[in-house]
Amino acid sequence: MPVRVTLDALIVKKGLKARDLAAEIGLSETQLSLFRSGKVKGIRFSTLARLCAALGCRPGDLLDYDLDPADLAVPDDDPG
Incomplete structure (x- = not known):
């Protein structure tokens, strides 16, 4: 999939533990782990906003995209 989750790099850069981040934003460690690994099909904007607030970042800092024709x-x- 051309959309990649880059959350791990940000967690390392900030010197955080995933367990602490999950607790801070009200997610289970399992849910955060699934997002970190890219094994989710979507994420709620409210969860994305909490991640950004906790990490002091923007949504684009958590995701990357490689063009796929x-x-x-x-x-x-x-329909869209």
Whole structure:
């Protein structure tokens, strides 16, 4: 998947422990771990906002994107 979660690098840069961050923002360690590994299909904006507030960052600091030409193709059943 061309969208990558870069939260681990930010946690290291800030000198935090994932366990402490999870507690600070009200997530279980399991939920935070799933996000960190990119194994989630989505994230609530409220969770993203809490992460950004706790880390002093912007959403773009938590995610990265590598262009995949397939992302430009619109599926036939896409209503948008």
